[in-house]
Amino acid sequence: MSTLLFLTLIFLDTVKAETPQIFTFEQHEPIEFTVQYEEPDGFTLFMIDWQIINISQGPRARGREYDNGNTFAIWAAPGEYEVQMLLIFKMGDEGRKEKKYYNLTVLGARPPPPEFKVTKAVVIADSPVSPHVPAARSEIGSIELRITDSTPKTGTGTVPLDLKPALDAASGVGYSRILVLLNDNTVLKIMPLPETTEALVEAITK
Amino acid sequence: MNINPALIDIVRDEWKPGQELGGLIHSEESFGVSFPSSFVIPRNEWKDRIDDRKSKNYALQNFFDYVYNQNPESSCVYNAACRCYAIRYAVQYGKKYMFIPSPMSGYNQVARSRNSGSTCWGAMEHLTEVGILFSDKHANFKHTYQENTPFSRNMPQGWRDTARHLRVAKNGWFSIGSKEEFASALLHDMPICYGRKGHSICGEDLLHDGRRFLVRYCDSYSKSRGDNGRLYDSESNWSTGGAWCCAETLAPDDPSQPAGPKGGTL
Numbered sequence: 001m002s003t004l005l006f007l008t009l010i011f012l013d014t015v016k017a018e019t020p021q022i023f024t025f026e027q028h029e030p031i032e033f034t035v036q037y038e039e040p041d042g043f044t045l046f047m048i049d050w051q052i053i054n055i056s057q058g059p060r061a062r063g064r065e066y067d068n069g070n071t072f073a074i075w076a077a078p079g080e081y082e083v084q085m086l087l088i089f090k091m092g093d094e095g096r097k098e099k100k101y102y103n104l105t106v107l108g109a110r111p112p113p114p115e116f117k118v119t120k121a122v123v124i125a126d127s128p129v130s131p132h133v134p135a136a137r138s139e140i141g142s143i144e145l146r147i148t149d150s151t152p153k154t155g156t157g158t159v160p161l162d163l164k165p166a167l168d169a170a171s172g173v174g175y176s177r178i179l180v181l182l183n184d185n186t187v188l189k190i191m192p193l194p195e196t197t198e199a200l201v202e203a204i205t206k
Numbered sequence: 207m208n209i210n211p212a213l214i215d216i217v218r219d220e221w222k223p224g225q226e227l228g229g230l231i232h233s234e235e236s237f238g239v240s241f242p243s244s245f246v247i248p249r250n251e252w253k254d255r256i257d258d259r260k261s262k263n264y265a266l267q268n269f270f271d272y273v274y275n276q277n278p279e280s281s282c283v284y285n286a287a288c289r290c291y292a293i294r295y296a297v298q299y300g301k302k303y304m305f306i307p308s309p310m311s312g313y314n315q316v317a318r319s320r321n322s323g324s325t326c327w328g329a330m331e332h333l334t335e336v337g338i339l340f341s342d343k344h345a346n347f348k349h350t351y352q353e354n355t356p357f358s359r360n361m362p363q364g365w366r367d368t369a370r371h372l373r374v375a376k377n378g379w380f381s382i383g384s385k386e387e388f389a390s391a392l393l394h395d396m397p398i399c400y401g402r403k404g405h406s407i408c409g410e411d412l413l414h415d416g417r418r419f420l421v422r423y424c425d426s427y428s429k430s431r432g433d434n435g436r437l438y439d440s441e442s443n444w445s446t447g448g449a450w451c452c453a454e455t456l457a458p459d460d461p462s463q464p465a466g467p468k469g470g471t472l
Contacts, residue, residue, distance in 0.1 A: 127244070127245070128245055128394035128395070128396075130297065130393075130394050130395030131258070131259050131262060131264045131393075131395060134264075134297050134300075134395065135262045135264050137300055137301075144300070144461075145300060146298065146299060146461075147297065147298045147299075148298065148457060149454060152375070152454075152456075152457035153375065153376075153456060153457065154371070154456060154457055154458060154459055154466075155337070155370045155371030155372070155373060155456050155458075155465075155466065156370070156371075156466075158459075160457040160458060160459050161459040161460070162457070162458065162459055162460055162461060163457060197262065
């Protein structure tokens with residue numbers, strides 16, 4: 001169920017600055033802002049504009065307007081944000097606008113930083129890569145280094161699970177000999193295979 | 207490099223024409239695909255490549271620091287073929303995943319008796335189509351078998367389920383047709399199962415003794431033979447009785463479980 005905030009606005013002739021209202025949500029709780037308003041005499045609503053601004057830097061949020069702007073849905077990682085709502089009314093050539101600010105806090109730990117540590121390197125080549133590729137093993141510590149052609153098979157004829165993420169990622173990239181760097185089975189980087197042991201070690205470890 | 211001349215071109219005379227006993231049975235039949243012409247390294251580059259490997263302290267013999275002892279069986283072909291398989295697997299996945307295959311688990315499927323011997327091409331086919339088991343030196347695998355003696359056909363029930371994982375890939379053996387291909391295979395880390403005069407061995411590294419090229423091979427009569435189990439062949443003994451290099455083994459889902467999740471762990 002979405003959390004709906006019904007905001008009844010009092011229209012003024014000028015923009016009114018107010019102390020921002022504060023709303024707090026649990027992590028993963030759906031967030032929707034919905035506005036209700038009364039049009040000033042003779043005026044009609046011309047536009048509703050919403051924005052969400054990241055205050056705490058780092059966490060990310062996105063918003064999308066629905067129902068001609070009457071509803072603003074937000075997807076936000078834990079962190080602090082400011083939601084801005086602008087209403088514009090028109091009567092003939094005369095316009096009135098009202099802007100409101102809301103502080104939004106999404107509880108919970110911040111998402112962990114992306115993991116870029118290489119734990120496995122897979123060399124995919126249909127031509128010989130020795131000795132410069134296997135020679136790199138002595139220089140890369142505990143990082144696993146696999147050497148395979150482009151169509152390896154297990155004893156039961158399937159694509160090896162150990163190599164599948166790298167093979168999938170490398171499919172169609174257009175290099176004849178490919179180096180795929182992974183964290184466990186998450187692909188971090190794909191590049192042409194370096195031509196020397198030293199360059200290969202640097203690509204894997206730097 | 208210092209190579210004992212007494213260890214060059216020593217050919218075991220196990221088999222003589224007319225004798226039934228022998229390790230390597232000569233055959234005109236073949237198996238596998240031809241060594242790709244694009245992989246051939248010109249002779250004038252061999253020395254530089256050898257020097258490059260030496261500067262990296264890199265040698266194929268280091269991938270499988272284990273020497274079989276086939277005595278008293280005539281299972282040399284399967285000792286050489288299993289060695290090729292184990293070396294190539296370690297090249298693909300690293301020495302930490304090295305394991306010792308059982309030559310007897312293949313030899314006993316094709317040999318008529320302990321001393322009947324076998325053909326090279328037959329071993330290539332067996333390691334591709336059927337597969338082999340781990341040595342019983344490994345404790346954590348579901349199916350293991352004695353490495354060599356005694357000759358026995360009493361295989362553990364269900365062994366083929368394990369053996370099918372431990373195979374050379376389809377088209378993973380390249381037949382060697384020239385001395386240029388022979389040297390090129392070794393420089394590409396493709397160990398060679400070859401034979402001459404009734405005995406089969408595993409070629410590991412191409413060397414140069416200052417005046418000629420030599421192949422360092424590993425025999426299968428323990429580390430007490432030759433230089434820690436290794437001896438040397440000059441070009442006159444390269445590929446005279448058929449030769450195949452191992453270019454690719456089958457790949458596991460998990461290298462620490464080469465026989466599959468139910469086959470045990472290294």
